[in-house]
Amino acid sequence: MLDEIAAVPTKLSVNLNAVAFLRNRRDMPWPNVVDIARLVLDAGAHGITVHPRPDQRHIRFSDVHDLAALIVSEYPEAEFNVEGYPSPDFLDLAMASKAHQVTLVPDDPSQSTSDHGWQVEKDHDLLYRAIGALHANGQRVSLFVDVRAADVLAAGGVGADRVEFYTGPFAALFERSDHVQELGQLREAAHAARQAGHNAQPGLRGLTMNAGHDLTLSNLPALKETVPDLAEVSIGHGITADALVMGFPEAVRRYLQVLS
Template identity: 45%
Template sequence: MSTPGQAGTTAATSLSVNLNKVALVRNTRHLGIPSVVKAAQACLAVGAHGITVHPRPDARHIRAHDVSDLSALLAKDWPDVEFNIEGNPFQNLMDFVRTLKPHQATFVPDSETQSTSDHGWTFPDDAERLRPLIAEAKALGVRVSLFMDPIPEMMAAVKAVGADRVELYTEGYAASRGTPNEQAVLARYAESARAAIAAGLGVNAGHDLSRDNLTAFLRAVPGVQEVSIGHAFVADALELGYTAATRDYLRCIAEARQQQQQQQQQQ
């Protein structure tokens, strides 16, 4: 598992592989392939630091037995690997938190009809209803991360409600790549990360990160402890295989760290 980073450090960022889309392909038939467990094993065998799943109430991809199977696999063979379960705590997420006690629960404000997550929590609007569920998860020994838009002004409120980390919602960054707004958007994410760290929060990131944009993001945004990558990762794995895809994402992370170190030496 990753350790807390500070703004300006070059601590390694952990790669958590989201396996939702492996389950989505499997669910189109009744043959049990591709296997979510085998996918996890292949990624972890070559250095992935964690596994993420986002079980939705309609079980469109990851199903309850997948979550249990992965929890058992990690407990048996990779006890130090982080298991991150994402979801809406007002839907089905807390059932998994109470039963399996993963290392991390990422609270995401998605509705049951959304095709994918598309926004973060809002403060102070969501504070009071989140507070008791955050406290419950933490009492079970589960780290809590809140899915947040890159709004620096909200980070202190996230800490005040009891969360341990934020996961910066990065679709806005991905969409800005190659446009005149890219640097301004990246600056906003960097400012949000610094605000989170200043408030005493850890920083995660995810959504539409890929081999094409990951290094640039991590180079510019300080203190990112963990990235959760699913859609692009599984798309790459279809072409490259799990082993090569995992290694290439780890390469992207290593390159960002090296570039950060070089920048610091030049300052």
């Protein structure tokens, strides 16, 4: 029998990649990524997420440093989450940023966006080394995983602090009202996360759960009902699309209402 878990408020981390992508279409300094970060944090968002890629096609390496400085100087209670593939260059950038959370994703540099999670057992050695280095730097590590119990359990075994469920398939099926099976897989994966052994902190059981990709005001309620103890969602494309209509502050407030 799967867990019966009390609901908790889920934190909102706003991904600014889409904002940076719009800025980079022209040789202009706007929209200013730091100014948008202030807008969403002032509206109540709990943190900021960025995913710098090697070609800097949206978030630039300089943005990572600028946003890290903003959090430290103006929003010390907010969290900074940096996502990326654990190449030496990315790990150096993530560690220098002192991001509170580093989310490791298995992206190929040519991908337009994340479209799958880690095969954790296959990539065990790479992940174990990266997680060890980030822990030594005092940073929390989340692994981007498909909604599969086996990968969730393996994430606990490799030393991750959290998992981030890749919710792209759920979101696509939700649009077709064909997501019941995916919700069942989410329940099973969440159960596995709660039961996972945690090698990084001996004696502590369970992996904290995040989620991200194609989440919207429409599909978040079903996700929250299925995983009521979801700690954090990272949302970029959906909230940016909504912000084009209602502005970022109002969009943030609407997402916070759904997540509370």
